[in-house]
Amino acid sequence: MVLHLKSAPTKSFADTAQHDVAARVAAIVADVRRDGDAAVRRYAEQFDGWTGPTRLDDARVEEVVATLDPQVVEDIRFVQDQVRTFAQAQRDTLVDLEVETLPGVRLGQKHVPVQAAGAYVPGGKYPLTASAHMTVVTAKVAGVPRVVACTPPIRGEVPAATVAAMKLAGADEIHVLGGVQAIAAMALGTESIPAVNLLAGPGNPYVAEAKRQLFGEVGIDLFAGPTEILVVADEGADPFLVAVDLLSQAEHGPESPAVLITTSRTLGEQVLAHVERLLPGMPTADYAGPAWRDWGQVLVVDDLDEAYALADRFASEHVQVFTADPREALEKMHDYGALFLGEGTCVSYGDKVIGTNHVLPTLGAARYTGGLWVGKYLRTVTYQEITDPASSARLGEVCGRAARVELFEGHARSGDVRAWKHAGRRAAWIEEALAAGTVAP
Numbered sequence: 001m002v003l004h005l006k007s008a009p010t011k012s013f014a015d016t017a018q019h020d021v022a023a024r025v026a027a028i029v030a031d032v033r034r035d036g037d038a039a040v041r042r043y044a045e046q047f048d049g050w051t052g053p054t055r056l057d058d059a060r061v062e063e064v065v066a067t068l069d070p071q072v073v074e075d076i077r078f079v080q081d082q083v084r085t086f087a088q089a090q091r092d093t094l095v096d097l098e099v100e101t102l103p104g105v106r107l108g109q110k111h112v113p114v115q116a117a118g119a120y121v122p123g124g125k126y127p128l129t130a131s132a133h134m135t136v137v138t139a140k141v142a143g144v145p146r147v148v149a150c151t152p153p154i155r156g157e158v159p160a161a162t163v164a165a166m167k168l169a170g171a172d173e174i175h176v177l178g179g180v181q182a183i184a185a186m187a188l189g190t191e192s193i194p195a196v197n198l199l200a201g202p203g204n205p206y207v208a209e210a211k212r213q214l215f216g217e218v219g220i221d222l223f224a225g226p227t228e229i230l231v232v233a234d235e236g237a238d239p240f241l242v243a244v245d246l247l248s249q250a251e252h253g254p255e256s257p258a259v260l261i262t263t264s265r266t267l268g269e270q271v272l273a274h275v276e277r278l279l280p281g282m283p284t285a286d287y288a289g290p291a292w293r294d295w296g297q298v299l300v301v302d303d304l305d306e307a308y309a310l311a312d313r314f315a316s317e318h319v320q321v322f323t324a325d326p327r328e329a330l331e332k333m334h335d336y337g338a339l340f341l342g343e344g345t346c347v348s349y350g351d352k353v354i355g356t357n358h359v360l361p362t363l364g365a366a367r368y369t370g371g372l373w374v375g376k377y378l379r380t381v382t383y384q385e386i387t388d389p390a391s392s393a394r395l396g397e398v399c400g401r402a403a404r405v406e407l408f409e410g411h412a413r414s415g416d417v418r419a420w421k422h423a424g425r426r427a428a429w430i431e432e433a434l435a436a437g438t439v440a441p
């Protein structure tokens with residue numbers, strides 16, 4: 001049984017597929033498609049007050065990086081090393097292979113990077129420097145030769161740490177450009193930004209919807225919209241820690257749900273009280289407050305099995321598990337973007353420092369996809385080769401029969417000619433062609 005100590009609607013695609021967002025995005029995409037750079041410039045000015053060139057050349061990038069405290073640069077290097085190490089370990093799990101399935105018949109698979117990727121780094125409310133590590137470092141580990149990185153100006157300024165992170169991660173083109181206009185420019189191509197093959201990176205509802213609408217014309221990593229957090233906690237969890245962590249993600253913006261599922265009513269009540277005490281003193285209360293008020297939930301369940309099952313139904317972007325045996329969630333939970341096991345870690349570590357990728361599915365997309373990883377920038381392609389004529393003839397005969405079962409005469413004939421060339425077996429239509437002299441014996 002579920003007791004609601006604090007209720008709120010549960011976000012889903014159905015009730016947040018805000019038509020005004022979809023319509024607004026469609027209009028901007030159509031304008032960029034029609035007017036290219038001119039439309040991009042118009043929207044950059046309208047939404048972000050940006051009238052300068054969007055591309056930062058190398059000299060400008062260097063100038064921007066030089067303004068940073070060296071400690072900031074050192075920290076960027078440290079975090080990018082963590083992200084790179086884990087991404088490389090994941091890359092190493094992807095094997096190219098070639099097997100001989102019949103004599104002289106070789107089937108293979110290779111992992112081939114997309115040739116151009118767009119890395120979107122959000123920056124409307126906060127300059128999300130860390131998203132540059134996640135999108136650009138990972139693309140480069142995959143071997144993507146051309147990475148275009150876009151981020152909006154923050155309060156009219158170039159976000160210096162984000163630009164440094166893009167540069168250190170190996171971005172090939174850096175633009176101060178945000179929102180739908182950035183997504184559409186990278187996807188469709190403009191006079192100044194040649195189109196990419198795949199778009200990656202998170203963003204607000206406009207950015208996420210733009211990627212969704214453009215999918216097909218361009219590849220996308222996943223649906224990664226406004227941040228979500230869910231905590232599963234038992235009676236042994238620290239209520240102060242839980243409250244702090246819930247608010248850590250609520251501060252992303254007023255659309256960010258923060259949910260606690262606990263087996264302890266006492267813990268639930270303590271967390272509620274801590275949140276109320278903490279919120280007024282938070283410099284980011286303007287975002288965290290509405291997020292908590294409108295989307296925060298505290299749910300008490302009978303046992304942990306019920307907690308895991310309920311958490312699965314949310315399919316939340318992040319799930320922190322603060323229980324006596326947090327690792328059991330690895331077996332018992334199925335639908336989440338990323339798990340954070342035990343009080344030693346938290347979503348903020350995933351966001352900022354630990355090395356797993358923080359670009360993760362939202363609005364239930366975790367039911368069908370994991371987060372961004374090196375594999376998203378790669379295509380698993382196959383190839384085949386036959387060097388043994390007898391095998392080609394054998395497959396040709398089966399191909400002829402199998403294709404005719406499906407009424408594919410043209411397909412069947414591709415098999416027939418090989419059975420003839422390599423084993424001398426003549427199908428009736430080949431006999432006729434020989435007799436008519438339309439083909440040489």
Ligand SMILES: NC(=O)c1ccc[n+]([C@@H]2O[C@H](COP(=O)([O-])OP(=O)(O)OC[C@H]3O[C@@H](n4cnc5c(N)ncnc54)[C@H](O)[C@@H]3O)[C@@H](O)[C@H]2O)c1
Binds near residue numbers: 179227
């Ligand atoms: N799921 C994930 O992996 C993940 C990771 C990091 C961040 N996020 C989310 O990314 C989001 C970042 O949002 P943000 O707004 O701070 O930055 P953003 O860069 O995503 O969006 C800013 C842009 O939105 C556009 N915009 C603003 N108002 C608009 C309007 N009315 N119409 C059309 N376009 C408009 C502007 O062009 C602006 O450049 C947050 O919701 C955060 O939770 C998600």
Ligand SMILES: N[C@H](CO)Cc1c[nH]c[nH+]1
Binds near residue numbers: 358359
């Ligand atoms: N929590 C975000 C993912 O939803 C990622 C992030 C980066 N910086 C701060 N937060």
Ligand SMILES: [Zn+2]
Binds near residue numbers: 248348
């Ligand atoms: Zn975060």
